[in-house]
Amino acid sequence: MSKYKKIGIVVADGDEFSPLADIIKLGDYSEDKFLKRKILKFTRGNAEIIAILCGIGKVNAAAAATHLVDIGCDAILNYGLSGGLGTAKKNELYLCDRFTEHDFDLTMIGYKPCEKPGQESYVYKSDERLNRIIKELLPDIKSGTAVTGDCFICDSARSRFLSETFNAVSCDMETAAIAYVCESAGVPFACVRKISDGADESAEESYREVNTSGEDSLQKLIVGIAVLAAEKL
Numbered sequence: 001m002s003k004y005k006k007i008g009i010v011v012a013d014g015d016e017f018s019p020l021a022d023i024i025k026l027g028d029y030s031e032d033k034f035l036k037r038k039i040l041k042f043t044r045g046n047a048e049i050i051a052i053l054c055g056i057g058k059v060n061a062a063a064a065a066t067h068l069v070d071i072g073c074d075a076i077l078n079y080g081l082s083g084g085l086g087t088a089k090k091n092e093l094y095l096c097d098r099f100t101e102h103d104f105d106l107t108m109i110g111y112k113p114c115e116k117p118g119q120e121s122y123v124y125k126s127d128e129r130l131n132r133i134i135k136e137l138l139p140d141i142k143s144g145t146a147v148t149g150d151c152f153i154c155d156s157a158r159s160r161f162l163s164e165t166f167n168a169v170s171c172d173m174e175t176a177a178i179a180y181v182c183e184s185a186g187v188p189f190a191c192v193r194k195i196s197d198g199a200d201e202s203a204e205e206s207y208r209e210v211n212t213s214g215e216d217s218l219q220k221l222i223v224g225i226a227v228l229a230a231e232k233l
Helices: 014-024 058-070 128-137 156-166 175-185 203-211 217-232
Strands: 005-011 030-034 037-044 047-053 075-084 093-101 142-148 168-172 189-197
Touching: 005 014, 005 058, 005 217, 014 037, 014 047, 014 075, 014 217, 030 058, 037 217, 047 058, 047 217, 058 075, 058 175, 075 175, 075 203, 075 217, 093 128, 093 168, 093 175, 128 189, 128 217, 142 156, 142 175, 156 168, 168 189, 175 189, 189 203, 189 217
Parallel strands: 005 047, 005 075, 075 189, 093 142, 142 168
Antiparallel strands: 030 037, 037 047, 075 168, 093 189
C-alpha cells in the first residue's frame, strides 16, 4: 500500500497555474497530459499531488475532476480568482462551502432557478473535514456560497441578482462543476477563492490586474492544504 495520499488540484487559468508550476518545478516532478491539458505531478510530505491546468469553464473543470476521480484521488482541491458578490472585497480569501450553477435556468417551464429535473440536489457542498483543515491554516478565513456559470460577470445588476438570489459571496466559472463531480463520486472537495473584482462594470480591468500580478501566496497555500489533507484524511 502506498504511503502517499493522492490529492488532485484543478486550476482553470494559465496565469493562475503558472505560480503553482514554478513552485512545483523547484523539486522533482513529472509531466503528463489529459485531453491535451497539462498535468504536473509531484510529492510533498505524504501527498502525491496531481495538478491539472484544465482550461476555463464548467465542461473543462468537470472533465478534469472526473479524470482525477478515475485515477483514484483521495481528495480534490480548487483555487482561483472570483468576482466578489455582496459584501465581498477585492483581495479577500473565501472558503467556498456551497456551490450552484447560476446559469442553469428552466424557470420558464416551472422549475426553480438552477433546479435540474431528476436530480436530488442542485446545491453542492464541500467536505467538512477539508474545511476544518483549511481553517486550521487560516482561522479567520470567511466562508460562503459560490455560484458558477459559463460567463464572466461584469454587470452590477447581475451581480446584485446573484448575491440576493443565492446569498452568494463569489462567482466563477468552474467550482460548481467540480463540486458536483466530487459529490457524485464521494470524493472530498474543497475550494479557496481570492476575490479579484466586484463583478461589476470595472471587473475586467480589476481581474486582469490581479490575474497577471504573479503573486503566489494562494498557490503556496493550496500546496500546504494538500499536504495537511494527506496527513489527516
